[in-house]
Amino acid sequence: xxxxxxxxxxxxxxxxxxxxxxxxxxxxxxxxxxxxxxxxxxxxxxxxxxxxxxxxxxxxxxxxxxxxxxxxxxxxxxxxxxxxxxxxxxxxxxxxxxxxxxxxxxxxxxxxxxxxxxxxxxxxxxxxxxxxxxxxxxxxxxxxxxxxxxxxxxxxxxxxxxxxxxxxxxxxxxxxxxxxxxxxxxxxxxxxxxxxxxxxxxxxxxxxxxxxxxxxxxxxxxxxxxxxxxxxxxxxxxxxxxxxxxxxxxxxxxxxxxxxxxxxxxxxxxxxxxxxxxxxxxxxxxxxxxxxxxxxxxxxxxxxxxxxxxxxxxxxxxxxxxxxxxxxxxx
Amino acid sequence: xxxxxxxxxxxxxxxxxxxxxxxxxxxxxxxxxxxxxxxxxxxxxxxxxxxxxxxxxxxxxxxxxxxxxxxxxxxxxxxxxxxxxxxxxxxxxxxxxxxxxxxxxxxxxxxxxxxxxxxxxxxxxxxxxxxxxxxxxxxxxxxxxxxxxxxxxxxxxxxxxxxxxxxxxxxxxxxxxxxxxxxxxxxxxxxxxxxxxxxxxxxxxxxxxxxxxxxxxxxxxxxxxxxxxxxxxxxxxxxxxxxxxxxxxxxxxxxxxxxxxxxxxxxxxxxxxx
Numbered sequence: 001x002x003x004x005x006x007x008x009x010x011x012x013x014x015x016x017x018x019x020x021x022x023x024x025x026x027x028x029x030x031x032x033x034x035x036x037x038x039x040x041x042x043x044x045x046x047x048x049x050x051x052x053x054x055x056x057x058x059x060x061x062x063x064x065x066x067x068x069x070x071x072x073x074x075x076x077x078x079x080x081x082x083x084x085x086x087x088x089x090x091x092x093x094x095x096x097x098x099x100x101x102x103x104x105x106x107x108x109x110x111x112x113x114x115x116x117x118x119x120x121x122x123x124x125x126x127x128x129x130x131x132x133x134x135x136x137x138x139x140x141x142x143x144x145x146x147x148x149x150x151x152x153x154x155x156x157x158x159x160x161x162x163x164x165x166x167x168x169x170x171x172x173x174x175x176x177x178x179x180x181x182x183x184x185x186x187x188x189x190x191x192x193x194x195x196x197x198x199x200x201x202x203x204x205x206x207x208x209x210x211x212x213x214x215x216x217x218x219x220x221x222x223x224x225x226x227x228x229x230x231x232x233x234x235x236x237x238x239x240x241x242x243x244x245x246x247x248x249x250x251x252x253x254x255x256x257x258x259x260x261x262x263x264x265x266x267x268x269x270x271x272x273x274x275x276x277x278x279x280x281x282x283x284x285x286x287x288x289x290x291x292x293x294x295x296x297x298x299x300x301x302x303x304x305x306x307x308x309x310x311x312x313x314x315x316x317x318x319x320x321x322x323x324x325x326x327x328x329x330x331x
Numbered sequence: 332x333x334x335x336x337x338x339x340x341x342x343x344x345x346x347x348x349x350x351x352x353x354x355x356x357x358x359x360x361x362x363x364x365x366x367x368x369x370x371x372x373x374x375x376x377x378x379x380x381x382x383x384x385x386x387x388x389x390x391x392x393x394x395x396x397x398x399x400x401x402x403x404x405x406x407x408x409x410x411x412x413x414x415x416x417x418x419x420x421x422x423x424x425x426x427x428x429x430x431x432x433x434x435x436x437x438x439x440x441x442x443x444x445x446x447x448x449x450x451x452x453x454x455x456x457x458x459x460x461x462x463x464x465x466x467x468x469x470x471x472x473x474x475x476x477x478x479x480x481x482x483x484x485x486x487x488x489x490x491x492x493x494x495x496x497x498x499x500x501x502x503x504x505x506x507x508x509x510x511x512x513x514x515x516x517x518x519x520x521x522x523x524x525x526x527x528x529x530x531x532x533x534x535x536x537x538x539x540x541x542x543x544x545x546x547x548x549x550x551x552x553x554x555x556x557x558x559x560x561x562x563x564x565x566x567x568x569x570x571x572x573x574x575x576x577x578x579x580x581x582x583x584x585x586x587x588x589x590x591x592x593x594x595x596x597x598x599x600x601x602x603x604x605x
Contacts, residue, residue, distance in 0.1 A: 092352065096445040115365070119365070
């Protein structure tokens with residue numbers, strides 16, 4: 001996996017395939033005609049062979065970002081390159097280099113499972129024989145060989161999602177875009193899908209996915225950009241992001257009243273790094289849980305505060321998001 | 332699994348870019364042909380039933396029971412062919428398009444194929460164009476064989492060879508416009524408010540010149556593309572009945588292709604690129 005870390009993007013004509021970042025954006029902006037600023041001067045760089053996650057709540061600008069990178073949304077300003085090709089000026093060329101799975105099920109309902117793959121191959125320049133071979137390869141990969149002749153309507157939701165991903169791979173794209181790939185499918189199907197994505201990753205496929213499931217970003221992605229209101233708030237490997245909190249434990253208290261004195265008291269406890277009002281109560285960031293619990297209870301009692309609930313957790317990407325925005329991912 | 336080395340090369344990179352776009356266009360046509368083959372019987376029925384019933388009732392049943400004119404079949408040949416072309420042309424684009432735009436969102440898949448977005452729209456027009464010509468070919472024998480008195484057909488090959496494709500193009504361009512610009516829920520309304528009046532007032536059941544006694548209607552129907560198609564086909568098949576001047580026919584058809592084509596492609600692009 002080569003990380004060239006280049007800052008200057010060579011022009012498409014000069015670019016050697018297989019060098020440079022898989023995706024790069026510079027000051028990318030999208031303002032819709034109704035005035036909504038969906039993406040705000042986005043700077044992004046995805047390396048070749050990487051699984052990269054855009055994590056954020058609904059409306060963070062993830063889908064718009066993917067839309068701009070996949071030629072479907074025209075940027076208001078800024079530039080974007082996919083596999084070294086500028087997206088706005090060379091849309092058709094970019095379409096050849098990418099595979100896209102959007103949030104909607106865009107399978108061709110008039111065709112069978114196999115035909116969906118076959119005709120996709122034909123659109124991307126394969127002849128009949130090649131397309132049939134590739135279709136077979138993909139059927140195997142997404143474990144749908146037995147359903148090859150079925151109309152797509154007869155597949156379960158998870159199978160359809162697998163077929164959508166498989167179809168996006170028929171033409172061996174350099175970058176695979178997945179917009180909320182596991183939204184609305186059951187947990188078992190989600191695991192099966194992760195498995196496929198891991199295999200692809202091992203084969204060297206560059207993948208950019210968007211998600212609002214922090215678990216998905218955490219378990220699947222090498223690097224994650226946390227996005228909110230059209231901007232990237234933090235970027236790094238899931239471990240680095242969690243470590244950036246500086247805390248090993250997060251204790252969430254549902255307590256009333258949340259007085260200033262209580263907050264001050266809790267902040268002064270040994271091992272507590274910080275106290276913040278989060279969406280689920282008072283969040284205590286601590287460097288360890290040892291001996292903390294009785295002191296917290298004592299402090300609450302001393303302030304005459306009523307403790308309704310208390311939970312302990314290791315930092316997650318969700319806590320990183322809460323720390324950054326003061327809001328839940330699901331809000 | 333044999334998938335994946337790091338040096339993926341995109342399949343189409345082997346072909347010259349311009350050629351690759353043509354290839355993609357043809358592949359989209361093949362996909363449509365596959366679907367049409369699978370649904371050929373419904374296509375035939377949809378095409379044949381309305382003109383058959385019309386010619387059967389007005390050119391066979393009514394004359395037979397002594398209520399209609401025996402020569403009516405001759406007037407109907409051009410008109411019913413024209414109306415079949417326009418109905419088939421509009422439906423062949425607009426109905427699948429409405430479906431692909433709304434609940435299936437399939438259009439996103441076609442739009443991601445490696446050709447310019449307008450190319451996807453043009454492919455829709457071209458494929459439906461072929462369907463529309465096919466409809467004309469299927470309907471013609473009916474119009475000839477069913478009437479009580481065989482219509483006297485005097486084919487003008489050059490006129491037929493130009494009016495037919497132009498008429499089919501006007502229809503499918505209009506279909507693209509309707510399918511792209513209209514909100515899916517309002518499509519039935521559009522069919523009632525636009526398509527039905529167009530076919531009823533399209534010089535189908537009478538030559539346009541015969542409207543001279545209802546001058547306002549004669550002028551008003553000049554905005555109807557079917558008028559030019561029916562009159563052009565009349566010039567091509569039954570010129571002895573009289574027809575609109577060639578210049579008007581071709582001018583009307585070309586204007587129709589240009590206007591509907593332009594607005595159709597524009598509406599399509601607006602719909603898929605934000």
